Amino acid sequence: MGFPKEFLWGGAVAAHQLEGGWQEGGKGLSVADVMTVAEGDNDATKQRKITDGVLPGHTYPNHEAIDFYHRYKEDIKMMAEMGFKCFRTSIAWTRIFPNGDDAEPNEAGLKFYDDLFDEMLKYDMEPVVTLCHFELPLNIAKKYGGFRDRRVVDMFVKFAVTCFKRYKNKVKYWMTFNEINNQADVNVEFTAFTNSGVQYQPGENRYQTLYQVVHHEFVASAKAVIEGHKINPDFQIGCMVAMNPIYPETCKPMDQIAQIKEMERNFYFYADVHCRGHYPSYMLKHWENEGIEVKIEDGDLETLNNGKVDYLAFSYYKSYATKYDEKTKKPTEAKNNFVQVSDWGWPIDPIGLRYSLNVLSERYELPLFIVENGIGLHEARTANQIQDDGRIKFFAAHIAQMKKAIDEDGVTVMGYLPWGPIDIVSAGTGEMEKRYGFIYVDKDNKGDGTLDRRPKKSFFWYKKVIQTNGEDLSV
């Protein structure tokens, strides 16, 4: 009973959210480098701006982030003090190919990640590496329109193969595109840009563009899996999707139909293609009914089938609800009155993690890897240790549900990586003050602070969780 002894306890970050060093070591501009910090009073609705290049008068939080680029030895040591078995981060594409279409890789960038992975391995900490985590080269977005352009498939595969070859004896766990399904809602322009480097043009059929773009990314991911297994047959290469389960608001039959349609559109489609290796009939019929014509080149379908992933990685933060709207004849968002929400409006639903593990295990019968889970909180800068009992309560509840899925529901879970084990820049709002960490970093939304690192109460709590392999969750 309980967690397997080789369970991968750790934490997760992304290069653009903590490294800084935005122009160090030959690094090129990524899409993250032209996104400002969100401004405004309402945490749940304020938005970041995407500027045309780096412009004066704006705050770009990812430029310095928390300066992990220079401080990673100190930070990895703190992760080791908590007893991490693994540490997830991404390789910034623009450290390796500054413009994305460069003929040769940038040695200084390759060396940085050699040094970083060596530091992790010094503490027996497995690197878990995301290849594309909202860090597309800006040049690819500007010159090619991001993944609209089929040529970007080969640029991604070249980047992936370069990393696989360079780190084949240091990194075993890989994943291709972070939260590839974020872009499913074409009304949210921000995610098209961060996922795929796409900026929708006035009047264009956004769904036609979306499904062509994700077809290119599916092919790129599958090609990377195929090449990766040739380079090192021991590689475990996963896909990564944001799992925000959607419940029907009531047991009204049409609410249930709405729920399955929303889950297909926003989640299952993306995991299905990566895990099952073909386009599901519900999507082919949807394309036919909507007049969407995805250009599929000879060999693509065979590639998708041959490039199925080894595991399914997902982030879990929140759940949603839907209902069938009799007027529009479509699903519409509903409120779940059975859960609380965070300051940023994210529903807090630990049982939703158990639900997610059950439905994913049943659908894919693949090992599941929770590579993000956490809660952003406002925490004031203090001279003493921050007493983040709210975060401890959040994690204890989610770990308890994960344990139930393993002990009672027969789910195979590879590991659990709380998001942002150290305070880092939020992806959605660019804020430092949406804090996720077991470690406090002295920096605020304006960029002021000493960057000093200090453990919070949860640092010592999570250390004990890992030491007891998830048995002791007491505060």
Ligand code: BGP
């Ligand atoms: C996910 C991303 C992470 C991280 C996390 C927390 O969407 O994969 O990069 O940012 O969300 O969200 P945020 O940082 O917006 O609070």
